[in-house]
Amino acid sequence: MGMHAPMISARGKEISSQVVISLLKIPPHFTNFHRTEKSEMEPSIITTPPSITIVDHELPCDSHNTYDVIFFGKSVFTTVTSDPTIASQWISEIDRSGSHLTVGLDVEWRPSYNRHVAHPAATLQLCVGLRCLIFQLIHSPSVPPPLIDFLANPNHTFVGIGIEADLEKLEEDYEFGFSANAVDLRGLAAERYGRRDLKNAGVKSLAALVLGKDVDKPKNVTMSRWDNQWLTPVQVRYACVDAFVCFEIGRVLNAASPAAAAPPSVSASVLEF
Template sequence: MAINIVDYELPYDTHNVYDVSFYNDRVHTMVTSNSAMVESWLSNVTPANPNHRIVGLDVEWRPNNRYHNNPIATLQLCTGPNYPGSLQIPAGTVLPGVCLDPNCLIFQILHSEWIPHSLSTFLANPAFTFVGVGIESDCEKLLLDYRLRVANVVDLRGLAADRLGVWELRNFGLKRLASAVLGKELEKPKSVTLSRWDNQWLTYAQIQYAAVDAFISYEIARQLNLRGA
């Protein structure tokens, strides 16, 4: 799998920014536990922008054991570029304040001091469609752990099965869906899947894993033309 990460090494305690590349796609990614930075990220996501109406959603938490049912540690959201989808922007164009790549937020919600009201409003806005694999159970855990309700969700397994006419896709995980729909191999090493997502500082491997999962969910929905449904 072609994947790499570029660390912007910002001199802030509030957040850091990375570019995570997956094959030919580059995902601009912010990692933060700071609620004000989450509000800032969400301020650029509007239902009027067709690139933003589909949102890849995923969550991670420290693996449970017989004694502990651990809460969600990170919430990942991924949208399309932050320019209006109707614009035709030539390759290589640089526009101040505009990101031409998909945008991902990795919110370390377990370490946040408070949950932004704007996040609750965003997740509850039916103008956005939140997509993922097994997304209903993820959203149930978000509601249980943090009282965050997600209004409009679509499971990619059923969407892919309906769009492609292949019933077996209803039983696929994200890795197999990425191969079937996008023709791209997605590695999901257990050493990362079962890692300490509750750590205050995420590793590069965790950041790549989290960003790519959210991006792949967004991209599968986009390729299946969910927006045109």
């Protein structure tokens, strides 16, 4: 899937500017809109800090949408879908070479405020290089076999923070994923840096340590309705950044080679592809 042209078609009109959405200071009404309301909104540009922004391509179809998530100058092309065919196509494009891949992985689900109620996994995020898939499992009619096979491929290394719990969640809710070749970045960082405290680290602290990047984790987004049929751009940005940061930390720490040497300096972790 290639990059889309900068012209955006909305309501039958050609728009000359893309929709750039700030991850900070977004009006409350904007963060809560659904796809059914998108066609009623004129594209707008909001001034943003340059570190992390998102561009909504507003595709004229219901099967999927695409975004560019700009992470400190690097553009991560992100596909959001609940369509098994679109997810299979993404896997095919990523895995076409058959070579070993390091894959950033994360899972989101609707928060529960009742200990007796557990909501199923809503989204699975996968990131390889500058490509990210946000697959809305909860709205998909099925889990496509290429996705199941991709996670079961022993040649690929899946990296994440608390990844064992995420894979257990996938197995419990959808009966796939548990056999993935997984590396928890917390334990890997603890080993590389000789710091046991990193076994309890989160995305924010590991991104700062390994990448030298400040990653915001707003609680209102963390605890948002991940089971909504149409994710907001803020949710898309959050989900993509989590998976991309996991991929990048795994790449820098050489997660595919557990016996690798000492940790890199922040200066060595510049995002280069």
